[in-house]
Amino acid sequence: MLGLEKKDFRLLLIVIGLTMFAPFILNPFPEGSEMAQFNAGYPDLMQRFVIFGIFAIGFNILFGLTGYLSFGHAAFLGVGSYAAVWMFKLLSMNVLPAIILSVIIAGLFSLIIGFISLRRSGIYFSILTLAFAQMSFALAYSVLTPITGGETGLQLALDDPRILGVSQTESGNIPVPALFGLEMRSSYELELGAWLFTFNAGYYLAAFFMILSFYLAIRIFRSPFGMMLRAIKSNQTRMSYTGLNAKPYTLAAFVISGMYAGLAGGLMASMDPLAGAERMQWTASGEVVLMTILGGAGTLIGPVLGAGMIKYFENIFSKINETILHGWFAFLPDGLENFVVALIYPFIGKGWHLTLGIVFMLVVIFLPGGLVQGGQKIMGLFRRKKPEPTKPNATEPAE
């Protein structure tokens, strides 16, 4: 169906199901209970899950298929965000033109950077992209302050000359991004007993775009073009001996993944109309590499899982503070309570980086294929038969 094989179609259906029912899946614990701390079903985080999912899917098209490791992908995300916010400032608060422009601008930007960077491969390519991204960050942070807002980021103001639409609402506030009147911030809350589920308009818009991106990614993975990209990964020298020029393919993959990043950036700005320069910093570029490897480079669903995992750690684990820990272990005798808290405390709250680092190490050492490989292993256990020999499309460790 939809030009997909049965297996891929099933995967697409699963992804659609997961994203549509995410408000339920991510809020398994009743409101007000001790475990509610671990609920992730609030609009901001759900939006981040899908938006970074898009970002990682796009990155995977480049890294997973061609093996070119770009360390500067965050630059495209940032450029997309800036384009979207400028669109809000100048044209209208409708998110569609903003998203379209951010994809176009990011595409053009990646065309230029890709054209230059792809003259080299391997580590030199990575360094070139890193250099470009850091350059963009530095420019956005200081030199280009009039365009980018510098350190404080590009924001909407009360006196923006919006061509279509008003500069400020009747109550004297800045209008919020909307899709033909449907505000991205608006949510419908469903109370079921002790549970509270939030359905957010912005989340569903982002989820729609993620499903679309996911579908496109499957088509690319299964197309002759995708096969060509894999060929580049496995042996570029041999490919050029057969008379094929690899560069147009890699450049196309680079631009496509840059446009994915731009889409993610545009969506981010639509959910929360601010574009900060930190979005382009090398740590942000590194993060998407981590997401892809953590989930499983070269797999379809892996990057999305990796993105979700990292964002979950960043937003949920970082918020557990000492007081909450003491609350959990209050049943223990005093001395023991303090001991247990002291033991756990370095790994949560501000120590969330540490926990994430450990998880990442474990995954890379024991599951080189990422979380997807972990999932396959568990499935294999339950099926009580040996996992099938790796197929071409199955997980392969990143090179």
Place this chain on the structure above:
Amino acid sequence: MSNSKFSRRGVLKTGMVASAGLAVPQYLRADAHAGFTNAPSDSEVILGFNVPQTGPYADEGADELRAYELAVEHLNGGGDGGMLSTFSSKVLDGTGILGREVKYVTGDTQTKSDAARASARSMIEKDGAIMITGGSSSGVAVAVQALCQEAGIIFMAGLTHSNDTTGKDKRANGFRHFFNSYMSGAALAPILAAQYGTDRKAYHLTADYNWGYTTQEAIQSSTEAMGWETVNTVLTPLTQTDFSSYIAPVLNSGADVLVLNHYGGNMVNSLTNAVQFGLRQAEANGKQFEIVVPLYSELMARGAGQNIAGILGSQNWDWKLENQLGDRYSGTNAFVRSFGEKFGFPPSQAAHTCYVQTLLYADAVTRAGSFNPCAVVEALEGFEFDGLGNGPTLYRAEDHQCFKDVVVVRGKENPENEFDLVEIVEVTPVAQVTYAPDHPQFAGGALGSCNPGA
């Protein structure tokens, strides 16, 4: 064991019926809508403390968090009450806010505007925080302030010194107690003139970002007004760690004062480099060469060690104020005592401003008799208070900036311990640091009107 069989149609049907049935009570539920976002329940109210726990300002963030913890304890009637006894407004009685127990959630801003906004949004959307406070950088403060305006939440800024927070990026739902670049310049200038004379030539090194620009502008215009001359201004990248190449040309530039518009690690490094180059012993134009650091903090002073000896700068508050300058700064000792008893060392100015902001919010809610952001804004605008450590203070209605005395400090030559690194030179009275709301350094941008959210 379950032996039910799920057919696709069955599941869909049940799902539809179930969700329709469950959705009905949603419509029938008598809506307890109070007309604003996150109206608290009858028993508790949740505040969001959004501070840097990782990254370059993690130390400041940790100190801010301690102060918040203390403030919550005092609001709930615990501890010795701290500044509640010295505060000029007496409506807070240690029973929480409007009879509701104060609870709090914390988050990590990472000193990045994106992460800070994500963290603040999760506090608003997930934890139901009614007020967000904290931060140790102007970029973050401006970003979170705009978010709170959009969401209809009150924002009480933590440590943020850039003019923009209450200048071009001001918002109706945001309030700043901390002082700003302009005030630093206005407070420092007369003292610089008195100490170093009025015919000095200044060389500025400025961190290449927003706060650096506004600080340089403020210092430059107030020193030039006294007769100083600005020889050169050089921007340094924020990520720079070695400033020797920027310091080297200073001596031959004809300047006799070096102004370091740096903060945090930048300031520690540039000052150390400058001292290593012998600038403090040097003479230029027949005068002793001097270094000035506009914004001081205890934590930076600790980082710079010996090198800060004798260097002038400005602070929002210092823990020795009341001991040295008397009753005008009452509240200082009460706060230092409860902080010291709980944590074992004196609080930093970041901790002080955060503690005070929490109290001011609680007080405003109580006086207004409502958590509605618009009522709180009304209660805070034009509010005059005393007894919170800075002397008589005004929350100006036009830009939501606090006006109070500014402390000018100097690095001690022989510090007795690691918490006593600076000495108070003078306090510049509030009248000298007050400016018109439409001052050019604060131009562009509008407060807008308060937003109570949903």
